[in-house]
Amino acid sequence: MELKEVSGGQYVLSKKYGNTGLSMVTPKSEEEIQQILRTVNTEGKKVSVMGRGTKRGYGGLKEDYDLVLSLANYKGIVEHTVGDMTVTVRPGTTIAELQEYLKQHDQMVSIDPSWPEEATIGGVVAANESGPKRLKYGSARDLVIGLRVVYADGSIIRTGGKVVKNVAGYDMNKLFIGSMGTLGVISEITMKLWPLPKYESLVLLSVEEDRLEELKTFTVKLQDSMIEPVSLELMDPVLSKRLSDREEYTLLIAFEDVEKAVRYQVEWVAVNKPEAAIQSNLSPDEAREFWKRFSVIQPNALNDDEPAEQVRATVKISSKNMEVFDILQEARRLKLDNEVELEAHGGVGHGLSFLILTGSKNAIQTVITQLRDFVRKKQGYAVVKHLPIELRKKIDTWHDKPSHFFLFEGIKRKMDPENTLNHKRFIGGI
Structure with missing residues (x-):
């Protein structure tokens, strides 16, 4: 296995966010992942696991690990069952790559995290990411039906299955989703899919701050109605100015369905909205362009180049x-x-x-x-x-320890007793 120095070429990782290492490996097969983990686990070394590195500013108290294990090159579709609407994919596949492939079959993976061109599905699952359309589609935890995971000692387990109707015992998937790579290296992910919507629209309702209570009352009314929005996302005036050129509180109401149903719901909003609210209706193309801009508003470790004093x-x-x-x-x-x-x-x-x-x-x-x-x-x-x-190191990433933290500690000890994987990356320094 070739080790690539972090100081060399395209593999330079900024020290600004830590979670880097003395060297880097980029395996292209599950067997290579096993080989690497067996070696480092036996030698008592520490490994930082990542995809492309967008989330290196998310958790972690170690500046340097012995090794960075990047899954960015371990990508591609393993299996796609169109009729069952499931797909199995390798973790280094970006969200954009996966969506582009599924689009050819009029299907999609129902998740809209930040930076889809750079975020990998493995990283999204490990962090349990989601976006504004979580209201209808849920988070990564809601779409994964099966995983293949390599433990720190190189052994492999499979959790869940490759069919949606899987009720065999405890749902082990949920142990790994959101665990920030501290329990094992995810080598395959099986997810349920959704059909691409026939039509979509995005409604923007904007109000001045002194009319915000009216927008709140309307939001309650909408949620109590038969209307089924994909998202109900409220933007503050600063973000609203950047994305919609209106410096007011703006509620984003997204609809995805057949065209007749979408148009009916857009009209319902027009009839029931607060009188003071300014309504803008975006076409399908305009809505997709808006969400594309929305997906890159948050900083990530690959593009955050603010000056040192900021x-x-x-x-x-x-x-x-x-x-x-x-x-x-x-x-x-x-x-x-x-x-x-x-x-x-x-x-x-x-x-x-x-x-x-x-x-x-x-x-x-x-x-x-x-x-x-x-x-x-x-x-x-x-x-x-x-x-x-x-x-x-001064601000705890994870807020307060939950009362069930002792369970996290017990699971970590059982699955990774040598603290090989992403040590100190998760809550409580696990």
């Missing part, structure tokens, strides 16, 4: 769905009270909000601390999805 951070907040309104307003207050740039959006159907911060190290640390204090009062949590390692 820090960019992404905070993910989980709350009750309608509390997204309160969180975005609190974020706007914190922006005014601190010298930071801030853009925010949140799903008022599922309760996940994302705040993108830019500012000095001290200002970023202050805002994240104040955000967490605010979220705790609402029994929510705030995870830092993107931050340089210098600040990750």
Whole structure:
């Protein structure tokens, strides 16, 4: 197996985000992954597992591992059963590559994470990523039906199956989805698919801040109705200005269905919206272009080249769905009270909000601390999805340890007793 020095050529990894290593390997087969892990596990070395590296700013307290195991070259479709609407794919395949392949069969994988051109399906599953269309389609955890995983000692297990109706015992898939690569290296992923929508539209409803309560009342009414939006994403005025040229709170209501059903629902919004709300209806092409721009608003470790005195951070907040309104307003207050740039959006159907911060190290640390204090009062949590390692050592990426943390520790000890894989990458330094 050829080892490529991190300092050489295309494999240079910035030290800014840690989770790098003394050398890098890029296996192209499962057998090579097994061979690498057997060797390093026996020698007691530590391995950083990644796809293309977009999420190196997400968790982790180690600057250098002995080895970086990149799955970026271990890609491709293993099996696609069109009739059963399932696909098995290798982890280094990017979301865009997978969607482009499935498009030929009028199918899609129902996930819309950030940076689809660069994010790999393995990384998305390991981090349990999702996007604004989570309201209808769910997260990575909801679409995976089977995995193939290489343990740190090189042994292989298969979880789940290759058919949607799989009820054989405990759902082991969920152990690995969202575990940040700390339990095993995912070598195959089997997912259920959706048909491509026949038609889609995106409705933008914009209101001034003093009319936000009316938009909130409308959102409750919509969710109590028979209307079935794909997303209900609220943007703060700063992000709305960037994406829609309206510096107001803007609710994104997406519809995907046959054309008649979509048009009916768009008309329902027009009839029932607050009188003060400005409505814009985007065509299918305009909607796809909007979501394409929306997918690249968050920073990632491959493209964040802010000057040294500036820090960019992404905070993910989980709350009750309608509390997204309160969180975005609190974020706007914190922006005014601190010298930071801030853009925010949140799903008022599922309760996940994302705040993108830019500012000095001290200002970023202050805002994240104040955000967490605010979220705790609402029994929510705030995870830092993107931050340089210098600040990750001061700000716990994972918020508070859950009461069931001892279960995480026990599972890690059982599956990776030598702490070979992504050591200190997950909650509590696991």
